[in-house]
Amino acid sequence: MSTSPERTTDSPPRLSRALPGTPPAAPVRIVHLGLGNFHRAHQAWYTAHAGDAADWGIAAFTGRRPDAADALAPQDGLSTLITRASDGDAFELVGSLTAVHAAADHQALLDYLRRPEVAVVTITVTEQGYLADAARQLRRTEAVVADIAALQGDPAAPVTTLPARLVGGLAARRAAGAGAITILSCDNLPENGEVAASVVTQLAQAVDPALAEWIAEHVDFASSMVDRITPTTTDADRALVTAELGYVDASPVATEPFHEWVMSGRFPAGRPRWEDAGARVVDDVTPFEQRKLWLLNGSHSLLAYAGSIRGHASIDEAIADPACREWVEALWDEAAPHLPLPAEDVAAYRSALLQRYANSRIRHQLAQIVADGSTKVVVRTVPVIRAERAAGRVPLGCATVVAAWIRHLRGAGAPLNDGGAEPYLAVVGDDDETAVRAVLALLGPADEVAADLQSDDDLVAAVIIQLSAIG
Numbered sequence: 001m002s003t004s005p006e007r008t009t010d011s012p013p014r015l016s017r018a019l020p021g022t023p024p025a026a027p028v029r030i031v032h033l034g035l036g037n038f039h040r041a042h043q044a045w046y047t048a049h050a051g052d053a054a055d056w057g058i059a060a061f062t063g064r065r066p067d068a069a070d071a072l073a074p075q076d077g078l079s080t081l082i083t084r085a086s087d088g089d090a091f092e093l094v095g096s097l098t099a100v101h102a103a104a105d106h107q108a109l110l111d112y113l114r115r116p117e118v119a120v121v122t123i124t125v126t127e128q129g130y131l132a133d134a135a136r137q138l139r140r141t142e143a144v145v146a147d148i149a150a151l152q153g154d155p156a157a158p159v160t161t162l163p164a165r166l167v168g169g170l171a172a173r174r175a176a177g178a179g180a181i182t183i184l185s186c187d188n189l190p191e192n193g194e195v196a197a198s199v200v201t202q203l204a205q206a207v208d209p210a211l212a213e214w215i216a217e218h219v220d221f222a223s224s225m226v227d228r229i230t231p232t233t234t235d236a237d238r239a240l241v242t243a244e245l246g247y248v249d250a251s252p253v254a255t256e257p258f259h260e261w262v263m264s265g266r267f268p269a270g271r272p273r274w275e276d277a278g279a280r281v282v283d284d285v286t287p288f289e290q291r292k293l294w295l296l297n298g299s300h301s302l303l304a305y306a307g308s309i310r311g312h313a314s315i316d317e318a319i320a321d322p323a324c325r326e327w328v329e330a331l332w333d334e335a336a337p338h339l340p341l342p343a344e345d346v347a348a349y350r351s352a353l354l355q356r357y358a359n360s361r362i363r364h365q366l367a368q369i370v371a372d373g374s375t376k377v378v379v380r381t382v383p384v385i386r387a388e389r390a391a392g393r394v395p396l397g398c399a400t401v402v403a404a405w406i407r408h409l410r411g412a413g414a415p416l417n418d419g420g421a422e423p424y425l426a427v428v429g430d431d432d433e434t435a436v437r438a439v440l441a442l443l444g445p446a447d448e449v450a451a452d453l454q455s456d457d458d459l460v461a462a463v464i465i466q467l468s469a470i471g
């Protein structure tokens, strides 16, 4: 669908539902937490394309700062999706956001969750937003401790962390007798539904064990693998929308044509017919998650750290560098044998990824992808390192990710942007061998089934070699 409202004045009008040709607002039946670009290119797009879209409006809340709600409220939640193929752009007005709110508008969140017709809460708050450690235990940060105290005093008290916002909302739903609901994570985390369940349940337990019991009986924590490369918006994107469509959109979103959503959940209160837009509901999302996290996100991290150190600014530039391409292929060769999917599917996925990365019109900035390595490297790379070492091989591609990330933590390449980097920053300044062993100790401590990575001399040697090989 391409929408081009008539131009009525010399200065272009602001996008809003008052413009001709804009879709009507649907009743709110979905709440979203983490109103960012990806939500609008993905879940909001799928919802707009469901056959029953007219019944499913979204009330979206930002994760922390109010900016996205401030930009979208004056335009009634509408935004323009620019689907950016390698040979041109297509424009579409996405109208599934019925209401937008700042995260601080906690009472609005409680109000929505009290409504029985609200059936699904979707989440895109980044990996760090879950406040889970590697063992999925809720991190008792200052903000979490303050939120627990606030909810113990009053379940409707304003809170700030994702687990507490959900617990407050579920307490309101329980008190209103509004019944079962699905919480559907759409972040790049393995078993993201289980992670959400774990942090919400632990926080609820600390607030009120009876609420935790209610949650166990009434809340369906669904998992999903989500995919659509969606960079941050540029001024050029905004100018393009005005030039092409004749209205001012303060916050359009540019994205690639490819999109994928594979989910697993029970959806006791219903859901839109997302499969009409290509989504798949499966029993077990794990193979799809592993394929995406190890191949796509793992190579994105590699390209972001190594590529920016080598002077590149975006994914398309980095993948055109033969050295980066070789490391990416090595990483994929290491991950592929451990994916529980047919070899031909994995090969097709790899070749599609190369085409997606080469789309120079997307210009996905490495400075965006480098963020939060302390949470991302561990889930994207460590499982493959362990599987390859168990098979008796030294994984050079994975070693390159770790080496490039250490160089990044030492100040090379794109600027560091990682709230969880502290423990790593404390050790990367040492000599190479000490630093590599200390980083591997943090990334891969011993557990019941696996040895610690820091004592693996062959792996340590490979990472040290790659520290200089990156250039």
Ligand SMILES: NC(=O)c1ccc[n+]([C@@H]2O[C@H](COP(=O)([O-])OP(=O)(O)OC[C@H]3O[C@@H](n4cnc5c(N)ncnc54)[C@H](O)[C@@H]3O)[C@@H](O)[C@H]2O)c1
Residues within 6 Å of the ligand: 033, 034, 035, 036, 037, 038, 039, 061, 062, 063, 064, 065, 068, 124, 125, 126, 127, 128, 129, 130, 162, 186, 187, 188, 189, 226, 227, 228, 229, 230, 231
């Ligand atoms: N952009 C993509 O290509 C893409 C693709 C697949 C999955 N994702 C997932 O979506 C997430 C968001 O991506 P985006 O492009 O929309 O980013 P964005 O920066 O546009 O939006 C991020 C949202 O998360 C919130 N947030 C950030 N850190 C938070 C924290 N610590 N606690 C609570 N809320 C927090 C922000 O307030 C904002 O609402 C990613 O981290 C990833 O897990 C993104």
Ligand SMILES: O=P(O)(O)OC[C@@H](O)[C@@H](O)[C@H](O)[C@H](O)CO
Residues within 6 Å of the ligand: 127, 188, 226, 227, 228, 229, 230, 296, 297, 300, 301, 368, 369, 371, 376
């Ligand atoms: O969004 P993040 O920070 O988890 O990871 C950065 C990119 O790897 C990611 O956004 C991908 O582009 C995306 O996952 C593609 O679907």
